[in-house]
Amino acid sequence: MKLKTFRGGVHPEGHKELSKSLPVEAYLPKGDLIFPTNQHIGKPARPVVKKGDKVLAGQLLAEADGFVSANIICSCSGTVKAVEERHTISGSRATCVIVENDGQFTLASGVGKERREGTFSNKDILDAIKAAGIVGLGGAGFPTHVKLTSKNPEAIDYIIANGSECEPYITCDDVLMQRENRAIVEGLKLVLRLFPNAQGIIAIENNKPEAIQAMEAVCAGEKQVYVQQVLAKYPEGGERNLISVVTGRDLKFGQLPADVGCIVCNVSTLYAIYCAVYHSEPLMERYFTVSGDAIVHPRTMSVCIGTSCEELIHAAGGIKDGCTAKKVLCGGPMMGIAMSSLNVPISKNNNALTVLAEDPVEQAQTQMTACIRCGRCAHVCPIHLVPQMMAEAAQHGDLERYEQKLYGLDCIACGSCTYVCPAKRPLMQLFKQTKAAIMASKRK
Amino acid sequence: MQPILIATAAVAIIGLLIGLLLVTVGKKFKVETDPREAAVREALPGNNCGGCGYAGCDAMAAAIVSGQAPVNGCPVGGSAVAEKIARIMDVETVAAEKKAAFVKCSGDCEHAAAKSHYVGIEDCASALASGLSSKSCDYGCLGFGSCANVCGFGAICVVDGLARIDRSKCVACGKCVAVCPRHLIELVPKSAAFAVRCSNKDRGPAVKKVCSAGCIGCKLCEKQCENEAISVENNISHINYEKCAGCGKCAEKCPVKAIYLTFP
CATH class of the missing domain: 1.10.15.40 (Electron transport complex subunit B, putative Fe-S cluster)
Structure with a gap:
């Protein structure tokens, strides 16, 4: 059978075998935990604790400020050391709550209380998701309660569970699907309850046979939910591509998935929804991959949100002897953000750290030449843009052409163009920056 | 012979008509200019x-x-x-005071603590957006020379990771002021003798960690000044050039030596 896929895309080396086979451990942090208030898209949360307060695991540290915002939950027990500005993974500063960890992980009252099916309404589901501070755990960090609050729930035909983890090195969703297959399906069924006409599709790339097998086993008796295999290709897990591959519906310029009757949720988000609704467990932990060729024991762990990156690298055995970590990326090598300091906490929407012994960007920069107009970038662009022309417009500062004629704002910054460019031009960086400049001028 | 005459006449008549048209249009749509x-x-x-x-x-x-x-x-x-x-x-005028650009940072490679190695587009705004910068200071000069690139008068060059301005060449067009993503460049009167070469708004200990030449907001300069020309706001000192007499007492007393106009 020929598997479904989209036009364009690239095939970077996966390196997934490094971190997917080991048994999953829960890593309990020893040092202080830092909770940035901006772990989501939207307005930063408002801190509700102050210096000196005693806090427990599962307690609210900062509450959602407005509709498009999310709660921040403490993942350890201890004392609030400070509420101040700290550096976050992106290199910028944000207000953070710093908690001195007492190592006990005492749960707050009510956390872990079981809820049986049939004892809650649809509104209870949304309230539980909101209270748990769940955001899109695949990377975007869009508050989930906002995504699932629809004016017209009858118009949604498909809820797509995104298990197409296409970024190299990262295996946290793969491992999660193997271990928590039942919980993911239950989470998906909870979301389906909110949308009466919808069908649940779990989309998994064919390079994860164990995950497909595990998910198919629990979907066997289900009426509303089934597994859809898709071809392993980067960026198969991009929201737009996944929708077009699974349902054949294409998103036009400026359209949201709900406009074509689809909602895409990452499998980790569904797992978090399951935990929040059935076990009253707010979002404190997540599956996280620490991998890369400079790491001694690359692995996927269940980690507490707010743990410092330094501790996590240490938990994975640290850096190999005789090896210098030239590049540490938050995320994978395609879309990850290069980090300047390890003394920063991981947020809800971070899923991996990739530590590389060689910096591919540095190597590429020494070989950079002028654009040779070969058009390979346009060939691989999953959104069907023309990166070569976009780069030209961006370099000339012609933002109008970039936005109106070339639809540059639709760029998902997947980096496929940069990956194939034989002239080694830093296209994705240019697009990310130009997009940010246009968005900033629009806000004015 | 006849076809040639006809053609010549036709071209002449067309030329005449177009000429007339141009004259009328030119007169009718004339734009009045002063x-x-x-x-x-x-x-x-x-x-x-x-x-x-x-x-x-x-x-x-x-x-x-x-x-x-x-x-x-x-x-x-x-x-x-x-x-x-x-x-x-035909009006009276007072000449505007001549100004020149000034970079409010003295964090060169010697003074500012190193942070990370940035590779990518060689441009200050790009480096800032990436979150990677060569120096630890969140306020200081990034040193990729975006200001030097826009300067049409060759007055800016980057030395030791810090933009330096040749004030004699600067004509105060303000292009560098607009392009600096960290808003470090200010137009300072050419007559001024001193300026505060730092923009870090953090408190003293935090500044000390990232730069040995940064303003720590100690207010010693403020106490020295007899004309109330220098004041510390948001942990950063700034001179009011209308009041400054140029005595230099603030610069002398500054513990981090962050008050000077030109490099020695």
């Missing part, structure tokens, strides 16, 4: 630097004649040009 505009344009330096805030010298000349811009609005020309234009416009 003769002073050309004269003002002639008096302006003609660099088209945009430092006045208008799109080049032509636009500036039109703005002056229509009264939208002051006659001394050209930062490049200074008093000489202002006087010439004032004579054309």
Whole structure:
């Protein structure tokens, strides 16, 4: 059978075998935990604790400020050391709550209380998701309660569970699907309850046979939910591509998935929804991959949100002897953000750290030449843009052409163009920056 | 012979008609221009630097004649040009004070603590957006020379990871001020003798960690000044040039030696 896929895309080396086979451990942090208030898209949360307060695991540290915002939950027990500005993974500063960890992980009252099916309404589901501070755990960090609050729930035909983890090195969703297959399906069924006409599709790339097998086993008796295999290709897990591959519906310029009757949720988000609704467990932990060729024991762990990156690298055995970590990326090598300091906490929407012994960007920069107009970038662009022309417009500062004629704002910054460019031009960086400049001028 | 004559006549008649059309259109749609505009344009330096805030010298000349811009609005020309234009416009003027750009940072490779190695597009805004910068300071000069690239007068160069401005070459067009993503460049009067070479708004201990030449907000300068010209706000010292007498007591007392105008 020929598997479904989209036009364009690239095939970077996966390196997934490094971190997917080991048994999953829960890593309990020893040092202080830092909770940035901006772990989501939207307005930063408002801190509700102050210096000196005693806090427990599962307690609210900062509450959602407005509709498009999310709660921040403490993942350890201890004392609030400070509420101040700290550096976050992106290199910028944000207000953070710093908690001195007492190592006990005492749960707050009510956390872990079981809820049986049939004892809650649809509104209870949304309230539980909101209270748990769940955001899109695949990377975007869009508050989930906002995504699932629809004016017209009858118009949604498909809820797509995104298990197409296409970024190299990262295996946290793969491992999660193997271990928590039942919980993911239950989470998906909870979301389906909110949308009466919808069908649940779990989309998994064919390079994860164990995950497909595990998910198919629990979907066997289900009426509303089934597994859809898709071809392993980067960026198969991009929201737009996944929708077009699974349902054949294409998103036009400026359209949201709900406009074509689809909602895409990452499998980790569904797992978090399951935990929040059935076990009253707010979002404190997540599956996280620490991998890369400079790491001694690359692995996927269940980690507490707010743990410092330094501790996590240490938990994975640290850096190999005789090896210098030239590049540490938050995320994978395609879309990850290069980090300047390890003394920063991981947020809800971070899923991996990739530590590389060689910096591919540095190597590429020494070989950079002028654009040779070969058009390979346009060939691989999953959104069907023309990166070569976009780069030209961006370099000339012609933002109008970039936005109106070339639809540059639709760029998902997947980096496929940069990956194939034989002239080694830093296209994705240019697009990310130009997009940010246009968005900033629009806000004015 | 006859076809040649016909062709010649036809071309001549068409030429005559088009000529008539052009004359009528030219008269009917004539745009009135102030003769002073050309004269003002002639008096302006003609660099088209945009430092006045208008799109080049032509636009500036039109703005002056229509009264939208002051006659001394050209930062490049200074008093000489202002006087010439004032004579054309038949008004009195006081020449605007000549200014020059100044980078409010002294964190070169020697003073500022190193942070990370940035590779990518060689541009300050790109480096800032990536979150990677060569120095630990969140306020200081990034050193990729975006200001030097826009300067049309060759007044800026990056030495040791810090932009330096040759104040004698600077004409205060303000392009560097606009392009600096960290807003570090200020136009300081050419007559000024001192300026605070730091922009870090953090408290003293945090500044000390990232730069040995940063203003720690100790207020010693404020206490020294007899004219109340220097004040510390948001943990950063700043001089009010209208009040500054240029005595230099603040610079002398500054524990981190962050108050100086030009590099030795």
